[in-house]
Amino acid sequence: MSTSAQIRDVTFTVPERWYRLERQSLIAGVAGAILCIIAAIVSPEHFLRGYLVAYMDWLALTLGSLAIICLIHVTTAQWGFAVRRILEAAARNISLLTLLFIPIAVGMTRLYPWAHPGADRDFLTHLQRPYLNPGMWILRAVLYFATWNISAWALSRWSWLQDSPPDHAYRRRFQNFAAAAIVMWGWTMTFASVDWMMSLDNHWRSTIYGFYVMAGQGLSGFAFVIIAAVLLWRYRPISEYLTITHLHDMGKLMFAFLILWAYQAFSQGLIYWAANLKDEVNWYVNRTTGGWWWVGIAIILLHFFVPFFLLLSQDLKRDTGKLIVLAAWMLVMRWVDLYWLIIPNFPDTKGHFTISWSALAATIGIGGLWIYAFLVNLKAHPLVPRHDPMIYRVIEAQEHGH
Amino acid sequence: MRELPIWGLMAEFTSAADLAIATRRAREAGYRRMDAYSPFGIEAVTEELGFHRTKVPLVCLIGGIFGGLAGFFLQYWIHVLNYPQNIGGRPLNSWVAFIVVTFECTILGASVSALLGMLALNGLPQPYHPVFNVPRFAFASKDRFFLAIQAEDPKFDIHDTFRFLEGLGARDVQEIPN
Numbered sequence: 001m002s003t004s005a006q007i008r009d010v011t012f013t014v015p016e017r018w019y020r021l022e023r024q025s026l027i028a029g030v031a032g033a034i035l036c037i038i039a040a041i042v043s044p045e046h047f048l049r050g051y052l053v054a055y056m057d058w059l060a061l062t063l064g065s066l067a068i069i070c071l072i073h074v075t076t077a078q079w080g081f082a083v084r085r086i087l088e089a090a091a092r093n094i095s096l097l098t099l100l101f102i103p104i105a106v107g108m109t110r111l112y113p114w115a116h117p118g119a120d121r122d123f124l125t126h127l128q129r130p131y132l133n134p135g136m137w138i139l140r141a142v143l144y145f146a147t148w149n150i151s152a153w154a155l156s157r158w159s160w161l162q163d164s165p166p167d168h169a170y171r172r173r174f175q176n177f178a179a180a181a182i183v184m185w186g187w188t189m190t191f192a193s194v195d196w197m198m199s200l201d202n203h204w205r206s207t208i209y210g211f212y213v214m215a216g217q218g219l220s221g222f223a224f225v226i227i228a229a230v231l232l233w234r235y236r237p238i239s240e241y242l243t244i245t246h247l248h249d250m251g252k253l254m255f256a257f258l259i260l261w262a263y264q265a266f267s268q269g270l271i272y273w274a275a276n277l278k279d280e281v282n283w284y285v286n287r288t289t290g291g292w293w294w295v296g297i298a299i300i301l302l303h304f305f306v307p308f309f310l311l312l313s314q315d316l317k318r319d320t321g322k323l324i325v326l327a328a329w330m331l332v333m334r335w336v337d338l339y340w341l342i343i344p345n346f347p348d349t350k351g352h353f354t355i356s357w358s359a360l361a362a363t364i365g366i367g368g369l370w371i372y373a374f375l376v377n378l379k380a381h382p383l384v385p386r387h388d389p390m391i392y393r394v395i396e397a398q399e400h401g402h
Numbered sequence: 403m404r405e406l407p408i409w410g411l412m413a414e415f416t417s418a419a420d421l422a423i424a425t426r427r428a429r430e431a432g433y434r435r436m437d438a439y440s441p442f443g444i445e446a447v448t449e450e451l452g453f454h455r456t457k458v459p460l461v462c463l464i465g466g467i468f469g470g471l472a473g474f475f476l477q478y479w480i481h482v483l484n485y486p487q488n489i490g491g492r493p494l495n496s497w498v499a500f501i502v503v504t505f506e507c508t509i510l511g512a513s514v515s516a517l518l519g520m521l522a523l524n525g526l527p528q529p530y531h532p533v534f535n536v537p538r539f540a541f542a543s544k545d546r547f548f549l550a551i552q553a554e555d556p557k558f559d560i561h562d563t564f565r566f567l568e569g570l571g572a573r574d575v576q577e578i579p580n
Contacts, residue, residue: 245445266501273498276490312463 013335014379015235018387019199025371032138032365039358040103045346047106051344055104056197056213058366059097059333060115064221065090065130065213066152067185073155073178076171078397079249082242082389087221088159089377091152092176096373098145099368104196105141108134124203132202137195151181159167162387189214204283206272216334219261223330230324231320237384241394244318251317254327258311262304286344291353295340303333335363409532409580410436410552411563412539413572418444421547424570428551431566435555436563439533439542462512469511473504535579550578565575 008012039047065087072080072087080087109115114132119125125132155179158170190210198209229247232238272280288296307326316322343349343356385391415421418440438447444463478502481487486494521527533539533550542548548575549572551563567575 270498270501276492314459 013289014127014383015232018375018378022375025368025375026239027368028364029368029370029372030364032363032368035194035361036358036365038251039361044107045110046356046363048104048111049343049346049349050069050356050360051103051362052111052161053124053195053339053356053359054333054362054366055097055100056342058093058370059330059361060213060217060220060334060338061224062090062093062097063148063185063189063221063368064217065224066094066148066155066221067182067218068221068225069155070151070178070182070185074182076175076390077249078390078394079246081388081394082238082246082252082384083229084159084385084388085226085381085383086232086378087153087225088156089374090224092222092377093157093370093373094145094148094152095345096369100148100369101141101145105138106195108137112202113200114199122235132199140191140195144192146190147184151177151184153183158369159385162383162385163382173256186214187209197342200287200342201283203279206270206283208264208267208271212261212268215257215264216337217260219254219257219330222250222257223327226250226254226327227324227331230320230327230381231385233320237382237386241384241391243398244320245397247320247323248314248317251311251323254319254330255308255311258304258307262308286350287340289351292340295336295353299333299337299340301335303330307333406551407580408560409443409535409578410554410558411551411560411567412533412536412548412550412576412578413570414538414541414566414574414576415547415549415571416573418442418447418547420490420571421549422446422450424549424572428549428566432557433551433555433563435552435558437550437552439539439548439550441543441545444547456520457523458516458519461545462516464518465515466508466512468515470504470508471506472511474500474548477503483566493541529541534576536576538574538576 021060035049035053039050067079069084069091070088071077072078072084104111109117113119114125114128115134115137120129131138155174158174158177164168193213195209197213198205228244229238229250233242233247269284272284275281286292307330310316316326332387339356339359343354343359344351348354410535413424415424421438421440422444425436428436429452434452436451436508438444438451440447474497478495481496481500482494492499505547533548538546541547549567549570551558551567553560557563
């Protein structure tokens with residue numbers, strides 16, 4: 001069969017079964033939003049902390065997806081061909097998350113110690129004023145969201161323009177733009193992680209923090225795309241173009257990001273452990289005492305060691321049933337890691353483990369809306385960029401039994 | 403073992419797809435003692451040739467674990483047993499600080515054992531191999547694809563195998579002198 005015949009034969013729409021999932025996720029999103037509103041009325045302070053955990057968790061999937069699209073374009077990776085539209089639909093959710101950032105911006109004075117009224121009495125906060133002040137913080141947030149929205153929409157839009165009329169001329173443009181976008185992600189996310197997470201304790205600083213958060217985002221992105229790809233693999237057209245070798249490759253990259261994340265986390269810990277300075281080490285004391293110890297141990301064992309040894313196995317990475325479970329597990333542990341990073345920053349939770357119900361409610365709420373918007377995005381365009389020149393390499397590789 | 407007059411027969415193909423098809427046909431025809439040569443790896447061909455899992459990953463894993471343990475206990479032995487010193491009031495068994503060297507030794511152990519394990523299991527270095535007696539074999543590292551069937555193969559018959567290889571669409575079939 002000739003290549004063009006194979007391209008024409010398949011349908012490119014989202015399977016109808018997924019329409020039910022769309023309604024369910026919208027219901028979950030609305031229910032979560034109502035719970036969030038109740039939580040915000042009962043205790044705005046506690047709600048905002050939980051909301052921030054949920055927000056950073058879903059932001060990680062979105063920006064992780066954006067970074068993976070850039071990676072695919074820069075390296076012209078074959079494994080990325082069949083999943084690119086999935087990633088584009090996820091990355092465009094950055095527009096939803098731009099809106100969902102409003103509660104954090106509005107609640108800034110309740111969430112961040114440097115934004116509290118009278119925070120200037122603290123000398124260090126006073127010195128940090130040129131950077132950590134509400135106006136600059138908002139301005140920077142606007143710049144981050146502008147960068148991410150432009151990146152996600154530009155890469156998506158050119159991807160659609162490839163479809164009709166068929167145009168092969170986008171490869172160079174994709175490659176150049178993606179190279180710039182991945183660097184911009186590094187810049188903006190480094191500052192964003194300082195602004196939104198690290199400044200929750202503005203007496204503590206870590207230069208590796210941004211990279212640590214970004215390694216986690218890459219991990220979330222790969223875990224997400226593996227789940228979505230395996231679920232869509234039962235249907236055309238993904239089943240036509242996605243091969244087990246592609247999934248194996250994505251499993252390897254998830255493994256790589258898991259190791260990268262652990263490397264950052266450990267490097268940061270080692271430096272503060274070795275220096276053992278009172279100002280710096282308190283951050284770890286807050287997270288390793290009063291019940292948080294067990295969360296930390298759980299992260300070391302269940303976020304790193306268990307998945308690490310499982311992912312060493314080639315058989316596991318080529319077994320879609322097992323790989324999808326492990327990817328889902330990684331997303332759960334990403335949430336736990338963000339919870340451990342964010343929640344023990346506050347006076348009543350430092351060194352005192354607490355369950356934040358609003359974090360769970362907000363995770364369901366944002367998650368429901370996120371999945372709903374993802375499915376709406378996914379439906380709007382063909383599932384595979386069928387006129388991308390990469391299709392010939394993918395088909396050729398299949399014919400040779402890859 | 404009796405000395406065979408030739409080592410085998412070598413068929414030359416112009417494309418990877420032809421080589422993959424030829425390898426499958428040869429396998430279906432019952433040939434087992436054969437090998438394929440190409441400028442790059444072709445997964446379909448490796449599968450047809452029946453390349454099974456190698457033991458290199460296992461050797462590598464064991465080497466890595468051994469390297470890690472050795473790295474850790476080297477430091478433990480120095481800092482706790484052999485020459486204990488109080489450094490800034492930290493515990494003698496400062497395992498956090500030991501991790502860096504442990505990690506590096508894990509990689510050293512894994513990579514050295516992977517290299518040596520690979521050489522031990524695939525029989526390299528091998529200074530002489532009969533396939534190089536065919537002058538055109540030099541193209542195997544450029545743009546040609548070769549399938550060699552050894553004379554040792556029970557199904558091998560110089561005339562039948564020659565015709566069989568020719569029938570696969572080979573550009574050329576040559577004898578491989580011993």
